[in-house]
Amino acid sequence: MPLLKPKALNIEIVTGDSRPIFKQIVDGVRREMAKGRIVPGDLLPSYRGLAAQLTINPNTVAKAYSQLANDGIVDSRKGLGLFVAEPRQVLSKKEKQQRLAHAVDGFINDTISLGFSDDQILSEVERALTDLSTQSAKRAS
Amino acid sequence: MPLLKPKALNIEIVTGDSRPIFKQIVDGVRREMAKGRIVPGDLLPSYRGLAAQLTINPNTVAKAYSQLANDGIVDSRKGLGLFVAEPRQVLSKKEKQQRLAHAVDGFINDTISLGFSDDQILSEVERALTDLSTQSAKRAS
Amino acid sequence: MPLLKPKALNIEIVTGDSRPIFKQIVDGVRREMAKGRIVPGDLLPSYRGLAAQLTINPNTVAKAYSQLANDGIVDSRKGLGLFVAEPRQVLSKKEKQQRLAHAVDGFINDTISLGFSDDQILSEVERALTDLSTQSAKRAS
Amino acid sequence: MPLLKPKALNIEIVTGDSRPIFKQIVDGVRREMAKGRIVPGDLLPSYRGLAAQLTINPNTVAKAYSQLANDGIVDSRKGLGLFVAEPRQVLSKKEKQQRLAHAVDGFINDTISLGFSDDQILSEVERALTDLSTQSAKRAS
DNA sequence: GTGGTCTAGACCACG
DNA sequence: GTGGTCTAGACCACT
Numbered sequence: 001m002p003l004l005k006p007k008a009l010n011i012e013i014v015t016g017d018s019r020p021i022f023k024q025i026v027d028g029v030r031r032e033m034a035k036g037r038i039v040p041g042d043l044l045p046s047y048r049g050l051a052a053q054l055t056i057n058p059n060t061v062a063k064a065y066s067q068l069a070n071d072g073i074v075d076s077r078k079g080l081g082l083f084v085a086e087p088r089q090v091l092s093k094k095e096k097q098q099r100l101a102h103a104v105d106g107f108i109n110d111t112i113s114l115g116f117s118d119d120q121i122l123s124e125v126e127r128a129l130t131d132l133s134t135q136s137a138k139r140a141s
Numbered sequence: 142m143p144l145l146k147p148k149a150l151n152i153e154i155v156t157g158d159s160r161p162i163f164k165q166i167v168d169g170v171r172r173e174m175a176k177g178r179i180v181p182g183d184l185l186p187s188y189r190g191l192a193a194q195l196t197i198n199p200n201t202v203a204k205a206y207s208q209l210a211n212d213g214i215v216d217s218r219k220g221l222g223l224f225v226a227e228p229r230q231v232l233s234k235k236e237k238q239q240r241l242a243h244a245v246d247g248f249i250n251d252t253i254s255l256g257f258s259d260d261q262i263l264s265e266v267e268r269a270l271t272d273l274s275t276q277s278a279k280r281a282s
Numbered sequence: 283m284p285l286l287k288p289k290a291l292n293i294e295i296v297t298g299d300s301r302p303i304f305k306q307i308v309d310g311v312r313r314e315m316a317k318g319r320i321v322p323g324d325l326l327p328s329y330r331g332l333a334a335q336l337t338i339n340p341n342t343v344a345k346a347y348s349q350l351a352n353d354g355i356v357d358s359r360k361g362l363g364l365f366v367a368e369p370r371q372v373l374s375k376k377e378k379q380q381r382l383a384h385a386v387d388g389f390i391n392d393t394i395s396l397g398f399s400d401d402q403i404l405s406e407v408e409r410a411l412t413d414l415s416t417q418s419a420k421r422a423s
Numbered sequence: 424m425p426l427l428k429p430k431a432l433n434i435e436i437v438t439g440d441s442r443p444i445f446k447q448i449v450d451g452v453r454r455e456m457a458k459g460r461i462v463p464g465d466l467l468p469s470y471r472g473l474a475a476q477l478t479i480n481p482n483t484v485a486k487a488y489s490q491l492a493n494d495g496i497v498d499s500r501k502g503l504g505l506f507v508a509e510p511r512q513v514l515s516k517k518e519k520q521q522r523l524a525h526a527v528d529g530f531i532n533d534t535i536s537l538g539f540s541d542d543q544i545l546s547e548v549e550r551a552l553t554d555l556s557t558q559s560a561k562r563a564s
Numbered sequence: 565g566t567g568g569t570c571t572a573g574a575c576c577a578c579g
Numbered sequence: 580g581t582g583g584t585c586t587a588g589a590c591c592a593c594t
Contacts, residue, residue, distance in 0.1 A: 020583080020584055020585085021584080021585075022584080022585090027250050030250075030253055030254045031250070031253065033254075034253045034254065046565085046566065046567080047566080047567065047568090048565090048566090056585085056586090057585060057586050057587070058587095059585075059586070059587085060584085060585065060586080062567080062568065062569090063584085063585090065567080065568095066567095066568080067352065069567095070349065070352065070353075071352075072377075073254075075438075075439055076566095076567060076568085077438065077566085077567075077593085077594090078443060078566065078567045078568075078592060078593045078594080079443075079565080079566045079567070079592075079593035079594035080566065080567080080593080080594070081566060081567075082566095082567075083438075085439070086439075088377065088380075089256075089374045089376055089377065090373065090374060090377050091255075091372065091373065091374060091377075092371045092372060092373060092374045092375070093374070094371055095354075095370065095371060095372050095373075096255050096256065096257070098370075099251075099255055100252060100255055100257060100261075100262070100265055101265070102251075103248055103251035103252050104248075104265050104266055104269050105269070106247075106248070106251070107244055107245075107247070107248035107266070108266075108269050108270065108273065109168050109171075109172075110240075110244040110247070111241060111244050112171060112172065112175050112273065113171045113174070113175060113214075114232075114237050114240055114241055114244075115237065116237070116241060118267070118270040118271065118274065120241075121241070121266070121270065122263065122266060122267055122270070124241055124242070124245050125245055125248070125249075125262070125263060125266055126259070126263055128245050128246070128249050129249065129259040129262065129263070130259070132249070132253070133259065156359070156365075157357055157367075157368075161360060161361075161577080161578055161579085162578080162579075163578080163579085197579085198579055200579065201578085201579060204578090204579090302568080302569055302570085303569080303570075304569080304570090309532050312532075312535055312536045313532070313535065315536075316535045316536065328580085328581060328582080329581080329582065329583090330580095330581090338570085338571090339570065339571050339572070341570075341571070341572085342569085342570060342571080344582080344583070344584090345569085345570090347582080347583095348582095348583080351582095355536075358581095358582060358583085359578085359579095359581085359582075360577060360578045360579080360581065360582045360583075361577075361578035361579040361580080361581045361582070362578080362579070362581065362582085363581060363582075364581095364582075371538075373537075378537050378538065378539070381533070381537055382534060382537055382539060382543075382544070382547055383547070384533075385530055385533035385534050386530075386547050386548055386551050387551070388529075388530070388533070389526055389527075389529070389530035389548070390548075390551050390552065390555065391450050391453075391454075392522075392526040392529070393523060393526050394453060394454065394457045394555065395453045395456070395457060395496075396514075396519050396522055396523055396526075397519065398519070398523060400549070400552040400553065400556060402523075403523070403548070403552065404545065404548060404549055404552070406523055406524070406527050407527055407530070407531075407544070407545060407548055408541070408545055410527050410528070410531050411531065411541040411544065411545070412541065414531070414535070415541065443592080443593055443594085444593080444594075445593080445594090479594085480594055482594070483593080483594060486593085486594090
């Protein structure tokens with residue numbers, strides 16, 4: 001029985017979220033990878049399957065999957081399904097630095113008027129980062 | 142003795158920015174306050190004045206000012222103009238914590254697939270925070 | 283009159299083409315840039331405008347434009363339009379090398395059974411490349 | 424004296440490849456011919472045999488063989504199997520020129536936005552072509 | 565069954 | 580007016 005069973009995705013769609021649905025899916029898949037819950041070679045749920053699970057339109061899933069494929073994160077095979085791709089160094093170092101700087105900028109912007117001290121903000125970020133790391137580490141052991 | 146001369150706003154509209162123009166204005170005013178360049182009681186430039194300064198549509202300025210008023214950051218006094226409001230505890234402690242958590246979440250999301258280490262991300266955030274603090278400190282001295 | 287007029291795109295949709303319509307648009311825009319017919323800062327035709335010109339569905343144009351934006355080739359501004367972005371080094375050197383190798387591979391595959399000599403194939407490629415270059419050069423002069 | 428033992432095909436199915444499996448088989452057979460590993464009169468592996476060798480669906484092999492037969496590259500003899508056909512001038516000179524031009528066009532399209540110089544692209548194509556030629560030459564000697 | 569494209573029409577955010 | 584998302588349904592290619 002060489003048929004692969006798709007890995008279930010632990011993604012939740014929040015209608016109140018400012019991000020569009022397809023972006024929530026893209027981010028969700030990225031998070032699942034960062035957490036180590038899905039690894040290269042894994043088969044993702046089908047358009048229709050994930051659409052049914054999330055009770056959204058299959059085209060919306062298609063849009064999300066298509067962007068993931070375009071970003072080189074998954075490989076799609078007609079008639080077979082979508083597979084998590086081997087991690088590649090797609091973006092240039094400079095581009096990645098720019099994106100990080102941009103993300104930091106936006107984060108500071110959202111945070112600045114909340115009245116927290118630098119240390120409070122930093123420790124919150126650190127907590128979130130270690131949360132991800134420990135989840136990934138547990139899974140690998 | 143009401144202040145008659147509006148404080149100039151040091152805001153720059155970047156057309157390449159992903160944020161809409163009105164959001165850039167809102168953020169700009171917030172930053173000016175965080176840096177201490179404008180303080181409670183200051184008079185802000187008029188709709189038309191700021192629109193002319195930034196060479197944008199007055200409606201866009203109106204939208205930005207309206208959101209600032211809505212957030213309790215400025216008070217509009219009929220016939221006089223828009224004034225920076227006394228800092229009020231608009232947000233509850235819990236609400237502020239939630240907003241911080243939400244901002245952190247979004248930031249992690251944007252950063253996660255860039256392949257940076259936790260330390261690299263943290264130091265970048267720290268750098269951005271201290272940058273702001275020093276600017277604010279200089280002004281107060 | 284600071285209103286920008288969109289640059290007309292010289293794109294032709296071939297229904298018999300193996301590439302989907304949206305891909306033909308993406309490639310078309312890329313070619314127009316390579317030829318120097320559109321340069322950074324230029325305004326592209328609107329969804330609806332280009333859709334009307336090509337007599338296709340606006341969503342199809344949206345898909346093409348969205349991919350161009352995702353690839354960092356254009357900047358989209360709600361309410362304003364799509365602008366050609368400043369050229370960035372988005373892809374890593376290694377990734378670009380891989381893509382070139384992949385393209386060469388596919389090209390050889392398509393060509394191998396046609397019975398042409400290596401020199402014939404090479405000169406045909408060279409001719410196509412210089413065609414593009416000269417068009418770009420003429421435009422710049 | 425018909426040849427009874429089929430020539431083994433040195434074809435590798437790459438799941439990460441963008442081409443569908445049946446196309447990989449078609450291309451694979453063409454490459455084997457170009458390299459001189461199989462010659463007119465040779466017997467190809469059976470549907471089921473090749474399907475078993477590549478661990479794929481026999482229908483997929485059937486589709487590939489059917490396309491090869493359709494292109495006049497192989498002849499199927501009832502009850503005997505598939506044989507490599509005598510090279511026929513299936514395509515007119517004009518048709519072949521058109522196909523070459525089309526392939527070049529697609530290649531340029533894939534390459535254009537990668538930022539390589541004309542010389543870099545040409546040398547990469549040349550390298551790939553000589554690679555093939557030397558393999559073919561070795562076999563003939 | 566799988567991924568993927570296209571159309572049509574509704575709706576929202578921005579200027 | 581601009582870009583952009585979502586739905587619904589039809590259709591195609593691949594296994």
